Amino acid sequence: MSALRDKILNTATDLFQTRGINSTGVDTIVAVAGTTKMTLYKYFHTKEGLILEVLNKSQQDFQSWLDNKLNTNSKAPADKIKQLFDFIEEWITSPSFLGMGFIKASAEFPNEENPIHQLSSKQSREFRQFISKLASEANIKDADGLALQLSLLFEGAVQAEQMKRGSGAIKYAKKAAKLLIDGAINQ
Amino acid sequence: MSALRDKILNTATDLFQTRGINSTGVDTIVAVAGTTKMTLYKYFHTKEGLILEVLNKSQQDFQSWLDNKLNTNSKAPADKIKQLFDFIEEWITSPSFLGMGFIKASAEFPNEENPIHQLSSKQSREFRQFISKLASEANIKDADGLALQLSLLFEGAVQAEQMKRGSGAIKYAKKAAKLLIDGAINQ
DNA sequence: GATATACTATACCGTTCTGTATAATATATT
DNA sequence: AATATATTATACAGAACGGTATAGTATATC
Numbered sequence: 001m002s003a004l005r006d007k008i009l010n011t012a013t014d015l016f017q018t019r020g021i022n023s024t025g026v027d028t029i030v031a032v033a034g035t036t037k038m039t040l041y042k043y044f045h046t047k048e049g050l051i052l053e054v055l056n057k058s059q060q061d062f063q064s065w066l067d068n069k070l071n072t073n074s075k076a077p078a079d080k081i082k083q084l085f086d087f088i089e090e091w092i093t094s095p096s097f098l099g100m101g102f103i104k105a106s107a108e109f110p111n112e113e114n115p116i117h118q119l120s121s122k123q124s125r126e127f128r129q130f131i132s133k134l135a136s137e138a139n140i141k142d143a144d145g146l147a148l149q150l151s152l153l154f155e156g157a158v159q160a161e162q163m164k165r166g167s168g169a170i171k172y173a174k175k176a177a178k179l180l181i182d183g184a185i186n187q
Numbered sequence: 188m189s190a191l192r193d194k195i196l197n198t199a200t201d202l203f204q205t206r207g208i209n210s211t212g213v214d215t216i217v218a219v220a221g222t223t224k225m226t227l228y229k230y231f232h233t234k235e236g237l238i239l240e241v242l243n244k245s246q247q248d249f250q251s252w253l254d255n256k257l258n259t260n261s262k263a264p265a266d267k268i269k270q271l272f273d274f275i276e277e278w279i280t281s282p283s284f285l286g287m288g289f290i291k292a293s294a295e296f297p298n299e300e301n302p303i304h305q306l307s308s309k310q311s312r313e314f315r316q317f318i319s320k321l322a323s324e325a326n327i328k329d330a331d332g333l334a335l336q337l338s339l340l341f342e343g344a345v346q347a348e349q350m351k352r353g354s355g356a357i358k359y360a361k362k363a364a365k366l367l368i369d370g371a372i373n374q
Numbered sequence: 375g376a377t378a379t380a381c382t383a384t385a386c387c388g389t390t391c392t393g394t395a396t397a398a399t400a401t402a403t404t
Numbered sequence: 405a406a407t408a409t410a411t412t413a414t415a416c417a418g419a420a421c422g423g424t425a426t427a428g429t430a431t432a433t434c
Binding site: 017018019020022023099103104106107108109110111112117120121124125145148149151152153154155156157159160162163164165169172173175176179180183 | 210291297298335359
């Protein structure tokens with residue numbers, strides 16, 4: 001709707017990723033976005049509300065990008081899960097990759113009763129369920145089990161890349177994923 | 188040396204894990220530890236210094252615990268790497284487990300030039316090298332590759348457990364690790 | 375008993391934090 | 405031209421932040 005609202009949302013997304021959420025004040029956000037606090041608080045009632053929206057949008061963007069990749073490149077269900085980590089590699093090694101929002105947010109807000117932590121946890125769970133759906137469509141028996149293992153590799157690789165850009169961890173995650181997928185298919 | 192210094196260090200460790208590092212002020216730390224800021228700043232010159240010491244001690248404690256487990260339970264080098272995830276499971280499912288310091292810290296301090304981020308990154312790298320040493324002692328060819336894969340599973344499982352206590356992720360990480368280790372041995 | 379050391383108590387400094395109040399200005403609609 | 409809406413500019417409240425200064429107390433050593 002509003003271009004200014006989007007600008008604030010995108011600026012906050014970038015600053016949260018590069019400087020941390022708690023270390024980024026609203027004054028910094030509005031200064032970089034080129035607006036004022038009054039406008040920020042018009043669109044986002046609290047900083048927590050802004051954080052939640054940033055997390056939601058980030059995850060939606062990632063999921064849409066991945067859905068599109070899977071739907072345009074893969075046809076058979078078995079192909080989709082086999083190509084999953086190819087696209088994840090593309091995502092992680094992209095120059096614009098700054099980390100995974102829900103992974104960082106859950107670390108900054110460790111209390112399980114905190115709304116930000118809860119959203120992070122939900123996003124992690126939903127992504128795991130997404131993988132599980134891919135697995136069960138490929139007729140894999142223990143779809144949930146494989147999905148959990150693949151999500152561990154995914155989150156581990158993201159973590160490694162957040163710690164050291166260009167770590168190359170995703171290459172080995174891919175190999176491990178292939179082994180786990182092949183093992184689950186031939187069962 | 189000083190009981191008070193240890194008390195501050197332990198209190199900070201606990202508060203950083205349960206509330207986050209940036210969300211925990213020095214006033215809170217001294218209040219919970221039952222001392223004053225003057226004493227805290229006598230032993231730790233800055234908050235950053237305290238954070239670095241907390242990270243170092245946490246990692247040393249984990250590594251010592253793991254070393255002891257491996258040396259008393261396993262004899263042959265191949266047994267050590269095979270039992271590694273049994274002990275990691277024991278560690279993660281222990282009631283006192285509150286998360287992995289270096290994983291959370293790297294998320295709270297995402298800038299790679301930040302000393303806290305650098306220490307986190309170093310600790311992650313050193314733990315990976317520790318696994319690699321276990322692998323090469325077990326005569327595994329691509330020891331570094333396997334170590335990287337196992338560390339992804341480890342960090343992924345820790346991440347999952349930090350997001351949701353009792354997630355059960357470690358059980359599936361263990362299965363995946365067994366598959367990867369067996370695959371690497373028979374090569 | 376004098377002296378050093380460890381620690382407490384408390385007040386404070388300057389800064390930053392989230393969030394709001396008020397007034398002025400630009401822009402679009404009628 | 406009048407009016408509504410969006411946005412800016414600025415100042416401020418109230419709290420929390422990291423860190424320091426000062427003064428006083430307890431405890432152990434000589």
